[in-house]
Amino acid sequence: MARKSKTSAKPGGFVSTTVEIEGRTETRIVEMPAFEPAAWDDKAELGIVGARVPRMDAPERVTGRARYTADITRPGMLHAVILRSTIPRGTIRTIDLTRAAKMPGVFDVMGPGDTPAGTRLFAREISYAGQPIAAVCAENERAAQNAADAIAVEYDTLPFVVTFEQAAAKDAPKARAKGNMMENAPLVMNRGDIESGLKAADIIVRREYRTPVQLHTALEPHGAAAEWDGDRVTVWESTQGIFRTRENVAKALGVPLSKVRVIKDYMGGGFGAKNGAGPHTYVAAVFAKRVGRAVRCLNDREAEQTDSGNRPSSVQRVTIGAKKDGTLTAIFASIDVPLGISGWEGGPGQIYHEMYACPNVRTEETFAYVNVSGMAAFRGPGYVEGAFGLEGAMNALATELKLDPLALRKKNFTKREPRQGRPYSGNNLLACYKEGAEAFGWSSEDRSPKSENRIRIGRGLAAQVWPTGGGPPAYALVRMNSDATIDVLAGTQDLGTGARTVLSQLAAESLGAKLSDVRAIIGDTESLPYTGNSWGSMTTASVGPAVRMAAEDARSQLFEAAAAMLDAKPGDLESRDSRIVVRDTDRSMTFADVTKKLGNVMIIGKGSRGPNPADTAIMTFGVQFAEVEVDIETGVVRVLRIVAAHDAGRIINPTLAESQLEGGIIQGLGYAMFEERVLDHSLGIVMNSTMHDYKIPTMADIPRIDAFFVGGADPVANHTGARGIAEPPVIPTAPAIAAAVANAIGVEISEIPLTPWRVLAALEKKR
Amino acid sequence: MRLTVNGRVHELDPAPAVTLLELLRDRLSLTGTKLVCDRGECGACTVQLDGEIVYSCLTLAAACEGADVLTVEGLATDGKEPSLAPLQRAFIAKDAAQCGFCTPGQLIAANALLARNANPTDDEIRAGMSGNLCRCGTYPKILEAIRAVAAGEFELKPEARKPEAGAARGS
Numbered sequence: 035m036a037r038k039s040k041t042s043a044k045p046g047g048f049v050s051t052t053v054e055i056e057g058r059t060e061t062r063i064v065e066m067p068a069f070e071p072a073a074w075d076d077k078a079e080l081g082i083v084g085a086r087v088p089r090m091d092a093p094e095r096v097t098g099r100a101r102y103t104a105d106i107t108r109p110g111m112l113h114a115v116i117l118r119s120t121i122p123r124g125t126i127r128t129i130d131l132t133r134a135a136k137m138p139g140v141f142d143v144m145g146p147g148d149t150p151a152g153t154r155l156f157a158r159e160i161s162y163a164g165q166p167i168a169a170v171c172a173e174n175e176r177a178a179q180n181a182a183d184a185i186a187v188e189y190d191t192l193p194f195v196v197t198f199e200q201a202a203a204k205d206a207p208k209a210r211a212k213g214n215m216m217e218n219a220p221l222v223m224n225r226g227d228i229e230s231g232l233k234a235a236d237i238i239v240r241r242e243y244r245t246p247v248q249l250h251t252a253l254e255p256h257g258a259a260a261e262w263d264g265d266r267v268t269v270w271e272s273t274q275g276i277f278r279t280r281e282n283v284a285k286a287l288g289v290p291l292s293k294v295r296v297i298k299d300y301m302g303g304g305f306g307a308k309n310g311a312g313p314h315t316y317v318a319a320v321f322a323k324r325v326g327r328a329v330r331c332l333n334d335r336e337a338e339q340t341d342s343g344n345r346p347s348s349v350q351r352v353t354i355g356a357k358k359d360g361t362l363t364a365i366f367a368s369i370d371v372p373l374g375i376s377g378w379e380g381g382p383g384q385i386y387h388e389m390y391a392c393p394n395v396r397t398e399e400t401f402a403y404v405n406v407s408g409m410a411a412f413r414g415p416g417y418v419e420g421a422f423g424l425e426g427a428m429n430a431l432a433t434e435l436k437l438d439p440l441a442l443r444k445k446n447f448t449k450r451e452p453r454q455g456r457p458y459s460g461n462n463l464l465a466c467y468k469e470g471a472e473a474f475g476w477s478s479e480d481r482s483p484k485s486e487n488r489i490r491i492g493r494g495l496a497a498q499v500w501p502t503g504g505g506p507p508a509y510a511l512v513r514m515n516s517d518a519t520i521d522v523l524a525g526t527q528d529l530g531t532g533a534r535t536v537l538s539q540l541a542a543e544s545l546g547a548k549l550s551d552v553r554a555i556i557g558d559t560e561s562l563p564y565t566g567n568s569w570g571s572m573t574t575a576s577v578g579p580a581v582r583m584a585a586e587d588a589r590s591q592l593f594e595a596a597a598a599m600l601d602a603k604p605g606d607l608e609s610r611d612s613r614i615v616v617r618d619t620d621r622s623m624t625f626a627d628v629t630k631k632l633g634n635v636m637i638i639g640k641g642s643r644g645p646n647p648a649d650t651a652i653m654t655f656g657v658q659f660a661e662v663e664v665d666i667e668t669g670v671v672r673v674l675r676i677v678a679a680h681d682a683g684r685i686i687n688p689t690l691a692e693s694q695l696e697g698g699i700i701q702g703l704g705y706a707m708f709e710e711r712v713l714d715h716s717l718g719i720v721m722n723s724t725m726h727d728y729k730i731p732t733m734a735d736i737p738r739i740d741a742f743f744v745g746g747a748d749p750v751a752n753h754t755g756a757r758g759i760a761e762p763p764v765i766p767t768a769p770a771i772a773a774a775v776a777n778a779i780g781v782e783i784s785e786i787p788l789t790p791w792r793v794l795a796a797l798e799k800k801r
Numbered sequence: 802m803r804l805t806v807n808g809r810v811h812e813l814d815p816a817p818a819v820t821l822l823e824l825l826r827d828r829l830s831l832t833g834t835k836l837v838c839d840r841g842e843c844g845a846c847t848v849q850l851d852g853e854i855v856y857s858c859l860t861l862a863a864a865c866e867g868a869d870v871l872t873v874e875g876l877a878t879d880g881k882e883p884s885l886a887p888l889q890r891a892f893i894a895k896d897a898a899q900c901g902f903c904t905p906g907q908l909i910a911a912n913a914l915l916a917r918n919a920n921p922t923d924d925e926i927r928a929g930m931s932g933n934l935c936r937c938g939t940y941p942k943i944l945e946a947i948r949a950v951a952a953g954e955f956e957l958k959p960e961a962r963k964p965e966a967g968a969a970r971g972s
């Protein structure tokens with residue numbers, strides 16, 4: 035099961051490989067690792083990998099000792115506050131900073147004209163409400179805020195667009211100088227021929243689906259602290275990518291990479307919105323330079339909810355053609371997405387092409403710029419929105435054909451990745467369907483118990499696919515100290531995902547060390563080797579193999595050293611629990627015996643992430659079943675139960691992985707039930723920027739959740755056998771809940787969130 | 802003014818507008834308690850004030866004269882030896898903290914809940930904890946952890962969790 039690479043490049047040579055990030059495919063030239071550990075398949079005897087080890091940094095998190103960026107203080111540190119525009123479009127006619135500059139405790143003020151080269155901060159042209167227009171640096175946050183409040187601004191307002199329809203209208207005001215539509219609109223992805231596919235269909239289902247803007251709402255806001263030492267700057271940032279932040283800062287400030295250090299220890303959630311430096315970073319770094327003191331700049335909650343990214347809304351017009359037996363003949367979707375003032379094509383289209391075997395699929399996505407803060411990747415970007423349309427339409431098709439929606443999915447299961455016909459590294463989706471249905475007690479008939487009461491029960495399901503192969507580049511070092519404790523060094527980040535624990539488990543397993551002797555050191559660009567952002571469910575599958583290789587390298591060095599001491603050949607040695615044994619003898623010594631003899635002669639293992647297997651699709655799959663009750667008099671929906679079955683290859687720590695599943699499901703439940711950013715269309719501002727008005731789930735909203743993994747190791751994907759899991763569980767939750775509600779009330783609902791009035795409106799239609 | 806925090810007595814002079822949260826974080830460097838919404842909506846800043854839970858972001862420091870405050874940093878004072886409280890051990894064992902940013906508030910809210918009601922039903926736990934938001938979605942695990950502590954799995958001694966008991970240590 036060794037991985038095949040396109041070329042037969044030798045260790046040290048370079049090959050080209052593809053990496054899928056959040057649904058985008060990138061080609062990379064990578065170095066072949068010096069050696070390739072044998073892949074751990076299902077027969078590999080592993081003790082620490084796969085064990086339910088408690089999260090290793092949990093003690094810090096439950097004692098208040100964990101230091102987050104928001105907790106960083108430095109001697110003499112000052113605080114910065116950003117003033118933001120209150121209008122969506124126009125120009126600043128006058129802005130008076132002089133009063134603010136003279137307020138007590140104020141050290142420095144910046145506004146239009148002080149734009150740090152390399153940033154777009156403090157532009158006079160306003161293109162969304164919430165755009166930074168000035169900043170104040172003071173001895174504490176209160177003084178900075180008071181001074182910011184004292185800045186008088188006068189605007190010349192201009193007409194603006196905040197909806198897709200407004201942006202697309204003839205003679206619409208321009209959100210961006212270049213126009214309101216993303217270049218080359220629409221983005222078309224096509225295989226086969228839709229027309230002939232629809233002609234071949236016995237039945238055609240047409241529906242329109244709408245999804246809301248969802249806000250990340252990480253509890254720790256975006257924030258940074260910066261401190262200069264001569265021409266070197268250190269930045270503490272709450273980020274999913276320390277190296278990307280370093281690159282952003284170096285570029286914006288015109289400083290060489292070697293003079294920027296980015297540190298991130300603990301982080302209070304990211305969910306896709308914290309992938310690099312932002313205005314708060316530049317404000318902190320520039321003030322710190324100008325004032326000569328450390329400066330911290332944290333978003334307040336309003337800035338966090340209105341200008342730190344979001345999952346954009348969508349309208350998806352879906353047409354599905356199928357044979358009587360459910361065989362799909364055509365899938366077509368025309369999709370509109372208003373991105374905000376900036377963004378990328380992380381659109382709903384992809385999943386339409388990847389979920390099912392269907393010869394004819396076409397999506398046309400139009401992305402518009404509007405005068406609202408820009409979108410950012412949000413857990414499962416595009417796929418979450420797309421699944422609501424695709425899976426909604428599949429459920430509608432099942433209803434029209436009077437087929438079991440589960441049978442419909444099985445019928446259209448694809449053995450190969452349907453876009454390019456690549457084989458999967460592994461695919462246990464059918465087993466997910468089976469085991470999920472069993473756990474839920476799904477029956478093909480009579481899903482909605484007949485009831486004449488006002489409380490109706492309904493059941494529904496939806497499936498999911500997401501690219502999770504990870505890939506290079508990622509590097510790691512494993513270092514043995516003279517007391518045989520082990521440091522794992524990798525420049526990655528733990529967002530609350532458990533990366534520290536998982537990487538320690540991989541290192542301990544590979545070395546034959548006690549887990550308690552291993553510590554993962556992450557989150558510092560200056561002292562740690564490069565790894566990429568923690569996005570796209572990639573960290574375990576990208577960094578994990580590098581850590582395993584580094585640990586294997588360290589072990590062979592350790593065995594070399596021990597062989598002489600034990601009068602044996604390195605090949606005859608085995609290790610477990612930090613003890614080296616000469617096979618079939620009673621001769622042994624502990625790691626500490628060896629390292630003590632070595633003193634400060636250090637064993638340092640080096641590892642890197644090799645290329646992905648050529649022409650292979652690496653995906654995580656799953657299905658979720660939902661049971662709800664609906665009060666048909668009030669329209670109130672209560673989710674009673676979610677069963678989730680996902681296949682993500684080898685699970686390195688089932689406890690932590692299940693936490694990820696539950697977390698994804700709960701965010702999906704919020705998206706289905708009540709999360710929705712509301713805009714005032716006449717003012718162009720966000721109406722619900724508080725946590726009271728923008729509702730995320732509370733403990734009282736949580737149903738019974740039974741989330742588990744199906745299938746085993748995926749040794750084709752990489753030599754640890756693990757794929758990614760962070761994003762997949764959020765993808766099918768909302769369409770599964772919507773299907774259950776439709777089942778309960780006997781009428782489809784094609785728009786979320788499922789607020790009571792929306793449910794009542796649907797019931798009204800039925801009457 | 803005099804304030805007892807986690808059993809330690811402090812003589813402080815907060816400005817009138819300073820909140821208890823600011824006092825704890827900025828003046829006493831107890832950064833375990835978090836600021837998230839700054840308006841009583843999320844529970845991240847929850848502390849116990851004379852045993853009752855309060856949102857410290859909405860509590861003026863000057864109004865706390867003579868009070869006993871318990872924060873997450875004060876939970877781990879079990880008897881004489883500093884060690885983790887049952888709730889903390891349960892949170893670790895049940896994986897009830899992902900990013901951990903909400904965790905200090907959750908722990909204090911749970912601590913107060915169990916002090917009020919040593920044997921809560923699941924619905925009572927849900928109701929009692931619904932003022933503490935968690936974006937990572939650790940709720941099922943928090944529920945399990947509280948349930949387990951209530952069942953004695955982690956040796957809950959409610960009397961050891963009260964701020965007065967902590968106060969003895971500081972004197």
Ligand code: FES
Pocket residue numbers: 835836837838839840841842843844845846847856857858859
């Ligand atoms: S920070 Fe006090 S309740 Fe949110």
Ligand code: FES
Pocket residue numbers: 253302303530897898899900901902903904934935936937938939
């Ligand atoms: S653990 Fe992250 S917010 Fe609760």
